[in-house]
Amino acid sequence: MAKLVIFLLPVILFLPILSTCQNIYTSRATFYGSPECSGTPSGACGYGDFGRNINGGDVGAVSRLYRNGSGCGACYQVRCRCPQLCNDYGVRIVVTDHGEGDNTDFILSARGFVKLANPNMAAQLMAYGTIDVEYRRIPCQYPGNNLNIKVTENSRYPDYLALVILYQAGQKDIMGVELWQEDCKQWRGMRRAYGAVWDIVNPPKGPMNMRLQVASDDGAQDWVKLTAVVPSAWQAGVSYDSTIQLT
Numbered sequence: 001m002a003k004l005v006i007f008l009l010p011v012i013l014f015l016p017i018l019s020t021c022q023n024i025y026t027s028r029a030t031f032y033g034s035p036e037c038s039g040t041p042s043g044a045c046g047y048g049d050f051g052r053n054i055n056g057g058d059v060g061a062v063s064r065l066y067r068n069g070s071g072c073g074a075c076y077q078v079r080c081r082c083p084q085l086c087n088d089y090g091v092r093i094v095v096t097d098h099g100e101g102d103n104t105d106f107i108l109s110a111r112g113f114v115k116l117a118n119p120n121m122a123a124q125l126m127a128y129g130t131i132d133v134e135y136r137r138i139p140c141q142y143p144g145n146n147l148n149i150k151v152t153e154n155s156r157y158p159d160y161l162a163l164v165i166l167y168q169a170g171q172k173d174i175m176g177v178e179l180w181q182e183d184c185k186q187w188r189g190m191r192r193a194y195g196a197v198w199d200i201v202n203p204p205k206g207p208m209n210m211r212l213q214v215a216s217d218d219g220a221q222d223w224v225k226l227t228a229v230v231p232s233a234w235q236a237g238v239s240y241d242s243t244i245q246l247t
Contacts, residue, residue, distance in 0.1 A: 023136050023217075027105035029078060030130040031113035032061070038109050043097030045072035045195035046152070046164050051096035058091055058112040061099030070175055070215075071095055072196040073168040075140040078106055080116040081132040085125045091115040092138060098195075102130050137217065139171040139247075147246060149210070149229050150239040152197060157234060162199035163190070165212075166239065170246040175221065176213035179204050187211065206232045214246065 032040075038057025041049050044066070051059060060078075065071045072095055079090030091112045099107045114122040116131075125131070148166040155162045165174060177198045178187040190198040207228035215221045226242045234240075 024134055025136070026081070026132065026134050028101075028103055028130055029060075029080070029106035029108055029113070029116075029133045030101040030104050031108045031110050031126070032099070033110050037111040039096050043195075045069070045096050045098075046193075046197035047072075047096050047166070047195075048164075050150075050166055054096065055092070055094045056111070057109055058093050058115065059096040059109050060093045060112060061097035061107040062095050063098070063100040063105055065095065065105060066098040067173070069192055069195040070173040073140065073165070074173065075138050075171075076106075076135050077138050078108070078112075078116070078133050078135045080125070081134055082125075082128075085118060085121050085128075086116045086131075087118050090133075094140065104130060106133065106135070137171060140169045142167045142169050142245070145169075145245075147226075147242040147244055148239045149226070149242060151230070151234050151236050153237045155199075155234075155236040157236065158203070158205070160199065160201055161203040161230075161234070162193060162197055163230075164195075164197045168196075168246060172214040172216050172246055174212050175215045178211050178213075180209040180211075182206065208232075208234075 039052040039059035041052045043051040045051060062071060074095045075092060077090055077092050080086035093108060093112050101107050117125040145167040147168060150164050150166055152162040152164055177190040179190065179200065181188045181204045190200045193199045208230040210226040210229050212224045213221060214224055229242050230240055
C-alpha cells in the first residue's frame, strides 16, 4: 500500500500545474487613443456608447478573435511579456471592436494598455507602441446586470427591427438569434447585420419570444430562450432587461 501512495503522489501534484497552463496564447498588442483614453462609440461590434464605457473603459479591438462578429463581447485577460516594464496580472478587457495593427491580436484602449505596466512605468510602456503579450479567455462578469436586448436607433417600428445584445456574461459566443412567429408556429432567424447587431424585416407582432444559440469554446452549442423579452410596442434606442444572464 505504501508503494502505491508514493507512485500516485507525483501525478496528483502535477495535474494542477497542467491545468494552469491550458488555453494561454501568445501574441502582440498595441493601443488606440480617444479623448477619454477609453473605447470608441463607433466600434465594429455596434455597441455605441456601451462599447466606450463598459468595464471602466478597459476594452479593445481584436483581429482574428473577432470571428465575423461572434467574438464581440468576449472577455480576455491580457498580460505583457516584458517583466521590467509590466506587472504579473495584466488587464481584463472586453472586445468591442475589430482592428489590426502590426501583427497584433489586440488594440487596447489607452486606459487598458497602461494597466499592463508596473507602477510609474506607463509612459515607458506606451513609448514601445507594440508589445509582446500572452492572453487567455475568461468569463465576463457584470454583477447587478442581466443580459439586455437593445433596439438600435435605426430600427423602424413596426417594419424593421435591429437588436444588439449587451451585458453578455459568461464565456460563450452568440452564434444565432431567432424570434418566435406565433401565427406560423415557427422560429424565424435574424440576420447578423454586423458585429453583435442582429436584424429582421417585418418582425413578429406582439411581445416577442427569442432564443439565442450559444457556443462554448469546446464547440458545444445550446439554445437559451427568452420569454416576451421585446414588448409589442418596442421603441428604437430602448434597452429591455431579459431577467436572465448567460453563464
